[in-house]
Structures are given as structure tokens and as C-alpha cells.
Amino acid sequence: MKHRYLPMTETDKKEMLETIGIESIDELFSDIPEKVRFKGSLNIPEAKSESALLKELKQLASKNSDTDTNVSFLGAGIYNHYKPIIVDHVISRSEFYTAYTPYQPEISQGELQAIFEFQTMIAELTGMDLANSSMYDGGTSLAEAGMLAAGHTKRKKLLVSNAIHPEYRDVVATYAYGQSIEIVTIPTKDGVTDIEALKTLLDENTAAVMVQYPNFFGQVEDVKTIGDLTHEVKGLFIVSSNPLALGVLTPPGKLGADITVGDAQVFGIPESFGGPYCGYFATTTKLMRKVPGRLVGETVDQNGRRGYVLTLQAREQHIRREKATSNICSNQALLALAASVTMTALGKQGVKEMAKQNIVKTRFAKNAFEAAGFTVPFQGAHFNEIVVKTNRPVSEINNKLLEKGIIGGFDLGSVYPELDNHVLIAVTELRTKEEIESLVAEMGAYNA
Amino acid sequence: MHNENQSLIFELSKEGRIGYSLPELDVPDFDLADLLPEGFVREEAAELPEVSELDIMRHYTALSRRNHGVDSGFYPLGSCTMKYNPKINENVARLSGFANIHPLQDESTVQGAMELLYNLQSSLVEITGMDEVTLQPAAGAHGEWTALMMIRAFHEANGEGHRNKVIVPDSAHGTNPASATVAGFETITVKSNEDGLVDLEDLRRVVGEDTAALMLTNPNTLGLFEENIIEMADIIHSVGGKVYYDGANLNAVMSKARPGDMGFDCVHLNLHKTFTGPHGGGGPGSGPVGVKADLIPFLPKPVLVKKEDGTFHFDYNRPQSIGRVKPYYGNFGINVRAYTYIRSMGPDGLKAVTENAVLNANYMMRRLEPYFDLPYNRHCKHEFVLSGRRQKKLGVRTLDIAKRLLDFGYHPPTIYFPLNVEEGMMIEPTETESKETLDAFCDAMIQIAKETEENPSIVQEAPHTTVVSRLDETRAARTPVLRYQKA
Numbered sequence: 001m002k003h004r005y006l007p008m009t010e011t012d013k014k015e016m017l018e019t020i021g022i023e024s025i026d027e028l029f030s031d032i033p034e035k036v037r038f039k040g041s042l043n044i045p046e047a048k049s050e051s052a053l054l055k056e057l058k059q060l061a062s063k064n065s066d067t068d069t070n071v072s073f074l075g076a077g078i079y080n081h082y083k084p085i086i087v088d089h090v091i092s093r094s095e096f097y098t099a100y101t102p103y104q105p106e107i108s109q110g111e112l113q114a115i116f117e118f119q120t121m122i123a124e125l126t127g128m129d130l131a132n133s134s135m136y137d138g139g140t141s142l143a144e145a146g147m148l149a150a151g152h153t154k155r156k157k158l159l160v161s162n163a164i165h166p167e168y169r170d171v172v173a174t175y176a177y178g179q180s181i182e183i184v185t186i187p188t189k190d191g192v193t194d195i196e197a198l199k200t201l202l203d204e205n206t207a208a209v210m211v212q213y214p215n216f217f218g219q220v221e222d223v224k225t226i227g228d229l230t231h232e233v234k235g236l237f238i239v240s241s242n243p244l245a246l247g248v249l250t251p252p253g254k255l256g257a258d259i260t261v262g263d264a265q266v267f268g269i270p271e272s273f274g275g276p277y278c279g280y281f282a283t284t285t286k287l288m289r290k291v292p293g294r295l296v297g298e299t300v301d302q303n304g305r306r307g308y309v310l311t312l313q314a315r316e317q318h319i320r321r322e323k324a325t326s327n328i329c330s331n332q333a334l335l336a337l338a339a340s341v342t343m344t345a346l347g348k349q350g351v352k353e354m355a356k357q358n359i360v361k362t363r364f365a366k367n368a369f370e371a372a373g374f375t376v377p378f379q380g381a382h383f384n385e386i387v388v389k390t391n392r393p394v395s396e397i398n399n400k401l402l403e404k405g406i407i408g409g410f411d412l413g414s415v416y417p418e419l420d421n422h423v424l425i426a427v428t429e430l431r432t433k434e435e436i437e438s439l440v441a442e443m444g445a446y447n448a
Numbered sequence: 449m450h451n452e453n454q455s456l457i458f459e460l461s462k463e464g465r466i467g468y469s470l471p472e473l474d475v476p477d478f479d480l481a482d483l484l485p486e487g488f489v490r491e492e493a494a495e496l497p498e499v500s501e502l503d504i505m506r507h508y509t510a511l512s513r514r515n516h517g518v519d520s521g522f523y524p525l526g527s528c529t530m531k532y533n534p535k536i537n538e539n540v541a542r543l544s545g546f547a548n549i550h551p552l553q554d555e556s557t558v559q560g561a562m563e564l565l566y567n568l569q570s571s572l573v574e575i576t577g578m579d580e581v582t583l584q585p586a587a588g589a590h591g592e593w594t595a596l597m598m599i600r601a602f603h604e605a606n607g608e609g610h611r612n613k614v615i616v617p618d619s620a621h622g623t624n625p626a627s628a629t630v631a632g633f634e635t636i637t638v639k640s641n642e643d644g645l646v647d648l649e650d651l652r653r654v655v656g657e658d659t660a661a662l663m664l665t666n667p668n669t670l671g672l673f674e675e676n677i678i679e680m681a682d683i684i685h686s687v688g689g690k691v692y693y694d695g696a697n698l699n700a701v702m703s704k705a706r707p708g709d710m711g712f713d714c715v716h717l718n719l720h721k722t723f724t725g726p727h728g729g730g731g732p733g734s735g736p737v738g739v740k741a742d743l744i745p746f747l748p749k750p751v752l753v754k755k756e757d758g759t760f761h762f763d764y765n766r767p768q769s770i771g772r773v774k775p776y777y778g779n780f781g782i783n784v785r786a787y788t789y790i791r792s793m794g795p796d797g798l799k800a801v802t803e804n805a806v807l808n809a810n811y812m813m814r815r816l817e818p819y820f821d822l823p824y825n826r827h828c829k830h831e832f833v834l835s836g837r838r839q840k841k842l843g844v845r846t847l848d849i850a851k852r853l854l855d856f857g858y859h860p861p862t863i864y865f866p867l868n869v870e871e872g873m874m875i876e877p878t879e880t881e882s883k884e885t886l887d888a889f890c891d892a893m894i895q896i897a898k899e900t901e902e903n904p905s906i907v908q909e910a911p912h913t914t915v916v917s918r919l920d921e922t923r924a925a926r927t928p929v930l931r932y933q934k935a
Contacts, residue, residue: 001796005532007882008804016811016883025803028810028827029704031673036710042703044571047794050536057788061545063560068548076552077775082470086501088542090508098517098533100525101730103862106854106914109454110515111729114508117457120931124494130930133730136586139775147630170772174748177771178597178631220488248480250488272541273561274551274776275586276732288928294730299924301916305453311924317589317626322635327626329589334728341508344457347498350468352490357473359483364475381484398554410552433474 003047067271067407071435075385075426076216076410077138077165077263078271081244082354082429084345087268087338097334101294105309111333112308115296118340125246125343125351126260127253128282133294134336135279135328138263139168142210142240143175144281144292144326145259149208149236150181151325152290157182157205161193163215164240166415172210181207191217191378191387195225206235208259213241213252217378217424218362218385220249227256242266243280245383247346247355259283268342269335278335289315292326357429358384361436365427368440374447377422385426387412387419391447394423400446406439454514454915457507458932461497467504495934514915515729516859522885526831526862526874527621527669529699529721534792537724537785546784551776555761561780562760565752568787569736575790575798576695576715577708578738582747584778588696591716591735592627592663597770598714598739598746599661599690600631605746605768608688611660615684617646619669619866624694633660640868644670644824651683659689666693666710667700667829669866669874671809681711690714690743698722699878700806700829703799707738714739723786734782748773804879805830808886812877815890819897823869830878836871844900844907846871851918852899852910856892 008016017023029037048056072080091097095110102108102115115133122131135141146158158176160169162185169185176183184201186209187194193211202209209230213221223239230237238259239252244266246252252260264278265271283291289312297311317324346354362384366376375389388409390397398408413420427436480489499507516523523530541547549558569581585591596614603611614628615636625635636654641647645668662684666674674680681691693707693715699722707715719734720727727733739747749769750762762777793801806829813822813832821835836846850860850873862874877886899907911917 001800003793003797003800005534005792005880006797006800006804007880008807012883013807016807020807020810020814025807028806028829031675031827032701032705033675033678035678036705038577038704038706038709042795042798043574044795044798045791047797048791050792053788053791054536054540056791057540057564058543058545060560060564061540061543063563064545064549065553065557066544066548067550068544072550074550074552078550078552080548080550082468084468084501086504089505090512092538093509093512094519094533095512095515095517096729097538097726098519099515099729100523100528100530100727102515103525104516104850104854104860105919106851106911106916107516107859108514109915110511110513113454113456113514114511114729116930116932120458121494121496123931124496136590136732136779137775139772140586140590165775167772167775170749171774174597174771174773175630178593178600180632220484222485224487246490247494248490249484250490251494270547270781271550272547273549273558273780274778275774276734276779276781288930295928295930297924298929299920301919303917305916307916307919309919309921309924311921311930312928314925316622318622320626321622322625322629324622324626324629327589327593327623327630328587329623329626330587330731330733332728332732333730335732337508337729341504344497344499344504344507345467345501346496347461347465347467348493348496349466349498350470351496352493354468354470356480357470359480360473360478361475363478363483381488395554402554402557407550407553407557429471432471436475 065402070405070407072407073409073425073427073439074407076424079266079426079428080271080430081266083268084342086345087341090341091334091338096337102310105307109307112296114337114340116298116308118336119296121340121343122280122282125243125251126241126282127251128260129285130288131280131282132291133296134331135281135293136332137275137277137279138240138261139171141261141279141281142168143172145238145261146172146208147175147179147325148290149238150179153207153236155205155207157184158207159184159186159201159209161186161211162188163193163217164210164212165216168240190380191219192221192380193226195222198226198229202229202233204233206233208236208238210238213239214245214383217387218382219378220381223252223255231256244355247351258287264339267339269338276332276335278332278339291315293328294331354429361429361431362386362427365425365436368436372440372444384428385424388423388425390421390423393421397443397446401442404442406442454510456932457497457499460499460503460507463498465498465500467499467501521857522881522889523859524861524875524877525859526876527696529876529878531724531878532880533724533726534789537788540788541781541784559760562752564787565783566754566760568783569752571790572717572736572738575702576738577706578715579741580744580747581736581738583736583783584748584774585735585737586774586779587731587733588716588718588735589623589627591737592623593630594748594773595692595714595716595737596627596631596633598743601746601770602743603660611658613658614660615654615662617664619868620663621669624663644672645674645676646680648676648679651680655683655687657687659684659687661690661692663692663694665697667697670824670833671828671831672824673829677710697830700802702802704802714743719782719786724789725782725785732779732782734779734786746770801879808877808879808881812875812886812890816893819894831874831876833869834873835869836873839900840871842900842904844904846873848907848910849896852896852907853892854911855913858889858892
């Protein structure tokens with residue numbers, strides 16, 4: 001058969017078979033035992049031409065309601081943010097996206113330097129000493145932080161705030177089961193981690209305390225106090241943080257965090273139905289040699305020129321094999337690049353301005369909901385999400401909103417039974433005053 | 449490539465310059481001190497660069513020119529399947545109906561995406577010969593761990609929680625033992641025999657009632673098909689263990705042999721390898737896991753199913769599931785690309801992929817055989833491993849050969865892997881390379897072999913043409929500098 005991705009001609013094949021000294025390609029597969037040889041044709045659809053396939057897949061894509069043509073107030077960990085146009089231009093350069101891990105530094109300086117810059121920007125935003133080259137996503141990064149803490153403290157209990165993203169907590173629980181680590185949930189009170197309850201749970205078996213900042217309900221946790229309490233029992237303090245919020249919030253590194261993790265999706269990465277995203281992992285110099293994943297470091301070449309290499313590889317699975325504490329073998333380099341371009345475009349001023357817009361617009365939405373008679377149960381400081389109580393099931397309201405071209409908020413009752421008929425509304429810098437007012441009006445109309 | 453000092457983006461920063469365009473604030477402004485508790489308003493700004501849009505484009509364009517990808521040139525990095533990354537995949541993944549949908553939208557609003565994922569699952573079930581596939585794992589290592597967690601849950605459900613040993617061949621990739629450890633197992637290594645295959649006698653010796661699983665790559669990391677696979681599966685099954693297929697090398701056997709027919713109980717695939725990812729500079733990947741029927745109850749949550757009315761649904765009601773392995777449903781964007789690729793190739797195309805990949809590897813192996821040691825001299829599959837021990841005797845190490853290849857514009861093979869070959873060079877050409885490219889690379893390798901005999905210093909001191917020469921890795925590790933700090 002002929003195919004645009006397969007360059008071998010019949011003449012080529014003939015010459016190659018001669019060099020090998022065989023008659024047919026089949027002979028190369030003679031070592032596959034007859035009994036397990038696959039003889040038929042795979043039962044998958046026949047190949048389509050480029051134009052026909054594109055047409056079919058466009059039709060499939062058009063069946064979905066996207067956040068570009070609709071107005072989205074759905075967040076819950078993944079947000080509809082400003083994406084500088086240049087991001088796609090940079091990550092579409094095939095020198096980046098068709099390369100693999102920079103094993104050969106002399107021909108991979110571009111990727112290595114881009115990662116070094118990413119590490120720097122994440123360290124800056126989180127206020128931590130250092131960051132790695134990225135992780136799969138925020139959820140697995142949090143799980144890895146928990147495993148590191150258990151290994152480092154030689155303790156087997158993680159205290160996990162109930163105000164952490166429920167799916168993140170589920171992932172932590174799966175990893176913890178593998179390592180026989182106990183998970184204890186810290187209850188919440190008024191939408192934030194219950195500090196009095198935490199005090200009763202902390203003990204000398206506590207490997208780490210995990211909180212989210214801002215938390216799943218959009219609330220700003222009292223990170224400083226929780227960190228201090230954690231350190232009193234010599235546990236590690238792990239903060240899962242939206243890095244955009246850190247444009248204006250005091251960074252976890254200044255509030256006692258030993259490890260800060262999260263997802264850089266907020267920086268120029270599309271929602272993409274759940275991935276790929278860009279987990280980050282930042283920590284202190286003290287824990288540097290226990291960091292999972294890849295790290296890029298600066299060095300010099302034989303002529304004294306500055307350059308970058310993968311470093312501290314003695315931590316990693318390909319060296320340590322069964323003694324490794326993490327099995328991660330890749331990173332999210334292309335997404336880290338997208339996030340770097342966005343952090344660079346925003347820069348020192350823009351990241352502050354964008355973060356502040358999120359807070360201010362969310363405050364505007366909160367006031368508008370309350371003015372329309374809605375209850376906003378959690379009255380603490382928020383970033384870009386608020387919880388709104390409804391009189392009718394959230395799914396019903398969201399169906400009505402969709403008819404008006406609005407993607408409603410997250411139905412909290414689906415994961416927190418005590419928050420049935422409560423919706424988590426996300427308001428980013430992209431939502432206009434008019435869109436917010438329209439959301440409140442439409443929700444008001446169906447809420448009777 | 450450019451040979452000049454490359455600034456860091458931070459060094460280009462100038463106070464007051466901007467590179468963004470945020471929406472106008474159209475609601476009343478507030479002072480942050482009025483909205484945030486005391487002590488929570490950031491005092492010191494994060495030192496992000498202050499540069500213009502053109503500064504950014506020039507910077508990253510310069511960086512891209514200091515990087516080698518498949519589109520730049522041949523990339524025969526063994527075990528990584530660096531094939532061409534089709535451009536239609538990129539266009540499809542960027543369609544708004546795929547790129548701009550939120551994972552927590554109501555299922556009724558994302559049926560197109562779910563249909564694509566379901567069709568991809570079905571295709572992978574057929575290609576692997578398994579009974580069910582989950583698309584959730586983010587990468588190969590993540591898939592390994594997911595599958596091992598399922599095997600663990602299976603044994604525990606059968607009252608056999610004492611099965612705590614995972615058997616791994618000595619030629620296995622480092623992720624295999626690491627994944628076993630993270631899943632709570634102990635690793636036992638089984639030896640290879642003189643043919644480069646798993647030693648059956650040694651395998652019989654290490655199995656027992658504590659065997660949880662055998663992890664196997666087939667073809668193995670030497671590029672050789674484990675022809676005793678049926679016996680190996682029988683040995684493991686006879687003591688109650690499960691057989692795990694590391695799909696890193698699936699490109700070698702598509703439409704020729706299916707893991708499910710070879711006796712494997714579960715398999716992970718690397719969609720960024722066999723199914724044209726792309727590799728992205730180190731990620732993202734996608735590492736789906738396929739299982740036989742008896743492991744289905746343990747699949748991670750949620751499981752994507754097709755309902756009787758033809759709609760698609762995420763099923764969370766799976767009481768024996770190992771739980772969530774990742775937020776949401778996997779690396780959707782990579783799965784879209786893989787599906788586009790499978791639909792571009794069809795059944796005949798995938799068969800041709802494997803045949804050409806194997807033909808290319810065997811051709812190169814025979815062309816290079818006179819010049820380098822070939823420790824396992826038999827037909828290989830999609831890749832082969834040479835040894836540089838002949839050159840080492842002349843003072844030229846495999847690392848030197850790799851660096852010298854850079855001067856010819858090639859990415860070198862994987863080196864010093866697998867661990868059971870001295871001075872190993874693992875070469876995987878893939879099916880998308882032309883005979884001319886293979887010949888030119890072989891010519892370069894042959895020239896380097898000659899240089900090794902006649903003028904070894906040119907190899908030992910390589911590379912000569914790259915933007916930097918060999919870098920001091922010891923210094924990087926001894927005094928780690930992992931971030932820029934303003935002077």
C-alpha cells in the first residue's frame with residue numbers, strides 16, 4: 001500500500017531485502033510463534049483521506065458545546081482564561097513539539113533553557129526555593145508530594161483538607177493505597193479547613209498536612225496558622241495552589257510551605273476536556289534531592305559557555321529502579337512551554353493585574369447574586385470562585401442556562417452531599433460585567 | 449544551529465515593558481487590602497520578565513533553533529519511536545469543539561468528545577486483543593503503575609493479598625521496577641539467556657505462590673521477540689500470577705501479534721510513541737491500559753461506556769475499582785491525536801507501519817554489522833542494539849560516538865541501555881524514514897567507525913559544530929543551580 005507517511009518504494013524494499021539476505025518481509029516475523037501470530041485484518045475503520053477525515057472530525061467536534069461560543073462560569077480546578085495568541089505560535093514550532101526529552105544537551109539547549117526558565121518562574125510565583133520541570137497535572141503532583149512526605153518523615157499518615165479538589169483527593173487516596181499510607185480527611189467549617197479539628201488530628205504519625213490555597217470553594221485558607229501547627233508535630237506542610245492567584249496572594253513559600261504543587265493550566269493551556277495540563281512541583285532546598293521528576297540545572301561547557309543539562313538524575317527511576325520513590329519518567333514539557341510563554345507575556349505587572357481582575361470581578365458577581373436574593377454561604381475572602389445556594393437542582397438550572405448560551409457552574413452536591421443545591425461559580429478576567437449580570441438574571445429567573 | 453551566547457528571558461527584562469493584552473476592567477475596582485485578610489496580600493511581586501511581544505517571539509524562536517526535533521532531522525532514539533508527527537493531528541486537536549471544552553461540563557454537551565474517546569478505546573481493544581481499555585493514565589509509567597494497582601486489587605479480591613512479588617527481566621526499562629515499588633510490590637529480576645531472551649529456567653526458579661505478576665516488553669528492549677512467550681505466560685499463570693505487557697514496543701508487532709493473543713492479561717500503550725503523540729520535548733504522553741475480562745472490575749474510575757440508547761456515559765459505579773489515577777479522564781488532547789492517526793492509517797496502514805519499521809531496522813542492522821559488534825545476531829524487530837566494545841578498545845566510547853553523530857546533524861541512538869549490553873547503542877529508525885535517510889545515517893556511523901581507527905580524537909572531542917560543546921554534568925549535580933537569580 002502507499003501512504004503519505006510511509007516513504008519506502010517497492011524498489012527500496014527489494015534492495016533492502018537483498019542486503020538483509022531474505023526473500024520477503026514475512027521472514028522477519030518468523031520468530032513469532034505460529035500459535036500467536038495474528039493472521040486476519042484488524043477490525044478497525046478503513047483509512048480516510050486527509051480531507052474526508054478532517055470533515056468527519058470537525059463534525060464530531062461540533063457536537064460539543066465549547067467555552068468559546070458559550071459563556072462559561074465553570075471552573076472547579078480548570079479555568080477559561082486569557083490565552084495570549086503567541087502561545088500557540090511558539091508551541092507550534094516543531095523543533096519543540098517533535099523533540100523528546102533533552103537527553104543530548106548539545107542539541108537540546110532550547111528545550112533545556114525553556115524548562116530552566118519555567119522552573120524559575122514557578123519558584124518566583126510560589127515563593128519556593130526551586131521547582132521541577134513539571135508533572136502530569138495538579139492532582140498527581142499533589143499525590144507525589146504526599147509520597148515524598150511519607151518517605152521523608154518515615155510516617156504513614158496524611159491529613160488532607162476536605163476543601164481540596166475532590167478529584168485531587170481521590171488521586172492522592174489511590175497513590176496512598178499503593179504505599180499503605182493512611183488518609184485522614186480534615187473537615188471544613190464555613191468553607192475553609194477547620195483548624196480546631198485539625199489540632200485534634202495532628203500527631204507524631206502525621207507525615208504531612210495538605211491544604212488548597214485558594215481552596216476548592218474559592219476561599220483563602222489561613223495557610224500560615226495551618227503551616228505552624230503542622231511544623232509543631234514535625235510534619236511537612238503541602239499546599240496545592242492556583243499559581244495565578246499567587247500573583248496577588250502571599251506565596252506559600254512565605255507562609256511555611258515545604259512543598260507547593262498545583263496546575264499551570266491557568267497560564268495559556270486550553271481546557272481540552274481534562275488534559276493535557278501542566279502540574280508543577282516546588283519545594284525547599286532541603287528537599288531538593290527528593291524531588292520527583294526531571295530537573296534542569298545550569299552548568300558550563302568545555303569552553304566555559306553557559307549551558308543547561310538534566311541534573312540530579314540519581315533521584316530518578318532509570319538510575320534507582322526499584323529503589324526509586326517515584327516512577328515518573330516524563331514531564332509535560334510542551335505545556336510547561338505554553339505556561340512559560342504566558343507567564344512571560346503577563347510578566348511582573350500582568351500577572352498581578354490578571355489575578356486582581358479575577359478577585360474584583362468575582363466580588364462583583366458575589367454582590368450581584370446577593371442583591372438578587374441568592375445566599376452566598378461562605379463569606380470569607382475569595383479568589384475567583386464563590387458558592388451560591390439555589391432553590392432548585394443545579395443540573396436543572398444549568399440546562400436552562402445552556403439554552404441561553406451559558407455554561408453554568410459546578411454542581412457541588414455531586415461530590416459534597418451536604419452542599420446539595422449549591423453551585424460553584426467561577427468568574428475569570430474574561431467574563432464581562434454584562435455576562436455576569438446576565439448569569440445572575442437567568443439564574444434568578446429559574447430559581448423561583 | 450546558532451553559535452552565540454543565548455540570554456535568559458529574565459536578562460532581557462526592562463521595567464515598564466509589557467507583553468500582554470488583558471480585558472478592560474468593566475466592574476468597580478477595589479483595593480486588595482479590602483478584599484483579602486491581613487498578611488495575605490502579596491508584598492514582593494514575583495520577578496517575572498517584563499518584555500514586549502516581539503521580544504518573546506524572538507526569544508523562543510532563538511531557543512527553538514537550538515533544539516533538534518523529528519522535523520529537524522533523523523532521530524533514531526531507541527525505545528522512543530521518534531516517528532513523524534502528522535500535522536493533521538495538530539489541527540484536529542485544536543478544533544474548538546475539542547480544545548475548548550471543560551471536563552466537568554454536563555455529559556450531554558460533550559457527546560462528540562466522548563464518542564471519539566469511545567471509538568479510540570474500541571480501536572485499541574482490537575489492536576491489542578484485550579477486552580477493555582482505559583484512557584486515563586497520563587504516560588507510560590503512569591499506565592504501568594495503574595495496571596499493577598489493578599493486579600494488586602485483583603489478588604486482594606481473591607484473598608491473595610500475600611502476592612507481593614513482581615518479576616522483571618534484567619533488560620527492562622527502569623520504570624518497570626520503579627512502578628512496582630510505587631504500587632507496593634517487591635521486584636525480582638529474572639536473567640536473560642545468551643540469546644538475549646528471558647531465561648526460562650531462571651523464570652521457573654523465581655516464580656512461586658507470592659508471584660503477583662511478570663512485566664514483559666515484547667519485543668524486548670534488545671528489539672528481539674520473546675519467542676517463548678507462550679511458555680512464559682503458562683509458567684506465570686500456573687502459579688496464579690498475571691502477565692503484564694509493556695507496550696513501549698508495540699510499533700514492532702501491530703497486526704502481526706496481539707498481546708491479548710500472546711497470553712498477556714494487561715497492557716499499557718504509549719500513544720505518544722506508536723500512535724504519533726507527539727513527544728512535545730518530554731511530554732505530554734498518554735498511557736492507556738488494556739485488560740482481559742477478569743481485571744475489568746478493577747479499572748480506574750470513571751469508565752467510559754456506551755449506553756443502550758447510543759449515548760456515552762462516565763460510569764462511577766464501580767465498587768471494585770482501584771479509584772482515580774488522575775483528575776478528569778486522561779490526556780484528551782493526545783488521545784485525539786492518536787485517534788486521528790489510527791483513522792489516517794486504517795488496518796492496512798498499521799500493518800504496513802510495522803512491516804516497514806521492522807524492515808528498516810533489519811536493513812540498518814545488516815549495513816552496520818561489519819563495523820560494530822552485534823551481540824545478538826538474529827532478525828530484530830523495530831530496533832536493534834549494537835555494542836561499541838570494539839571501539840572502546842581503541843579509546844572511543846559509545847558516548848563519544850553519540851556526540852560525533854551530532855556533527856552529522858543526527859540525534860544519536862539511545863546509549864548505555866539496555867544495561868545488559870556493554871557500551872550499548874539502541875537504534876530505532878521507525879517506518880517514516882526513507883532509505884536515503886537510513887543510508888546517510890549508516891554512512892555517518894561507518895565513517896565514525898573509521899575515524900575511531902584512524903583519528904580517534906575527532907570522535908573523542910566531538911561535538912564540534914553544536915552551539916555548546918560537552919557540558920559539565922558533574923558540576924551541575926554538585927553545585928545545583930536550578931533557577932535564575934538576579935545578580
